[in-house]
Amino acid sequence: MKIVRSVPATHEELRKFHSETYLDHITSIHEIDDEYIANSDDEAYGLGYDCPLVSNMFKLVTTIAGGSITAAKCLIYNIANVAINWCGGWHHAQRCNADGFCYVNDIVLAIETLRSKFRKVLYIDLDVHHGNGVQDAYNLSKSVFTLSFHKFEPGFYPGTGGIDDIGAVAGKGYSCNVPLHAWYSDESLEYVFEEVFMEVYANFLPEAIVVQCGADALACDPNGGAKLTPHSYSKCIKSILDKRKPTILLGGGGYKHTNAARLWATLTALTLGECLDENIPEHRHWEKYGPTYTLAVDTMLTKDNNKKEYLDECISIIKENLKKYVFLKPCTEPEPKKKKTEPLSATEQSCSTTVAVKTNENKIFKTLRGSSKTSAHNDEQHNTQKQNVLLTDVYDFID
Numbered sequence: 568m569k570i571v572r573s574v575p576a577t578h579e580e581l582r583k584f585h586s587e588t589y590l591d592h593i594t595s596i597h598e599i600d601d602e603y604i605a606n607s608d609d610e611a612y613g614l615g616y617d618c619p620l621v622s623n624m625f626k627l628v629t630t631i632a633g634g635s636i637t638a639a640k641c642l643i644y645n646i647a648n649v650a651i652n653w654c655g656g657w658h659h660a661q662r663c664n665a666d667g668f669c670y671v672n673d674i675v676l677a678i679e680t681l682r683s684k685f686r687k688v689l690y691i692d693l694d695v696h697h698g699n700g701v702q703d704a705y706n707l708s709k710s711v712f713t714l715s716f717h718k719f720e721p722g723f724y725p726g727t728g729g730i731d732d733i734g735a736v737a738g739k740g741y742s743c744n745v746p747l748h749a750w751y752s753d754e755s756l757e758y759v760f761e762e763v764f765m766e767v768y769a770n771f772l773p774e775a776i777v778v779q780c781g782a783d784a785l786a787c788d789p790n791g792g793a794k795l796t797p798h799s800y801s802k803c804i805k806s807i808l809d810k811r812k813p814t815i816l817l818g819g820g821g822y823k824h825t826n827a828a829r830l831w832a833t834l835t836a837l838t839l840g841e842c843l844d845e846n847i848p849e850h851r852h853w854e855k856y857g858p859t860y861t862l863a864v865d866t867m868l869t870k871d872n873n874k875k876e877y878l879d880e881c882i883s884i885i886k887e888n889l890k891k892y893v894f895l896k897p898c899t900e901p902e903p904k905k906k907k908t909e910p911l912s913a914t915e916q917s918c919s920t921t922v923a924v925k926t927n928e929n930k931i932f933k934t935l936r937g938s939s940k941t942s943a944h945n946d947e948q949h950n951t952q953k954q955n956v957l958l959t960d961v962y963d964f965i966d
């Protein structure tokens with residue numbers, strides 16, 4: 568794994584999605600003390616209630632966005648096949664306003680960066696809340712397919728993302744929502760994800776994938792209402808990574824911070840093919856991980872309100888929509904495993920070029936699970952079993 572220091576987003580980069588007036592307003596916010604009360608101008612830009620004003624807001628926004636844009640650039644310039652920014656994933660922010668704790672939509676900015684190279688991008692959202700800001704940005708587009716799995720109940724934020732919410736005009740059919748009832752479990756998510764993701768992938772055939780891994784669908788999240796464990800997230804991410812497309816993994820919600828850390832550590836290890844010790848090693852926040860001090864996140868006894876019949880009905884509607892609106896052809900894409908004699912696509916050439924770098928710099932890149940370390944220089948294994956992983960480092964701002 569290589570850790571890359573992110574570059575703050577420029578004003579010009581932010582303008583690829585956000586309005587000039589919104590950026591002007593947040594640029595004007597410098598020192599905010601505890602006594603500050605949001606005025607009508609702030610509220611017009613979504614700042615106040617669930618997006619409280621903070622000092623140096625523009626620096627916060629450029630730092631968050633810069634992490635995900637840097638991740639996207641690393642895929643474009645073939646520095647890595649998988650880029651991770653756990654500080655990213657602010658999926659509710661809209662073009663002209665902050666919303667739902669999100670001041671900037673780093674996801675849209677990362678996707679826009681990717682689109683300079685990759686014609687079709689698949690966005691997948693695993694947060695317990697609907698990824699409304701990203702879907703709204705691409706509601707009319709058929710170049711970016713948005714797929715969101717989330718809790719959908721009366722009164723639950725943001726209230727969008729029903730099964731019939733499928734995009735509009737040219738983009739009709741290129742948004743897909745899987746609205747789940749409260750307390751969805753690993754079993755429900757794993758079942759519906761596998762069915763829907765495979766079908767969307769086979770029909771849309773993306774060239775790059777962006778995943779928002781919001782941790783608030785984990786059991787016991789104070790703002791959630793699902794009961795997942797890292798097991799189902801891992802299964803979803805494994806299915807995505809198995810496609811071996813340039814992929815960005817982002818964070819998102821997660822309000823029981825120790826569990827969010829457990830999840831994202833687990834997913835980082837999965838991506839690297841590393842096996843972590845269940846016992847969390849001592850570090851400066853170690854005491855917060857009690858009483859178990861392990862990586863495990865237990866589920867809850869609360870009943871999953873999603874019956875198999877309901878999930879099957881959702882799957883059936885989604886398949887119909889894909890058939891009706893998205894060019895349907897059997898997945899003719901060859902399996903990721905390639906023989907050496909076959910010509911490689913541009914993307915695959917770049918992958919093997921990057922892997923070649925690994926051969927010389929073993930300290931930087933790690934092997935995927937299942938690859939033999941003793942035969943790490945075998946060419947075929949380089950082409951088929953390794954990925955380079957990059958972690959965008961934006962944590963110095965938070966510290």
Ligand SMILES: [Zn+2]
Nearest residue numbers: 694696783820
């Ligand atoms: Zn959320």
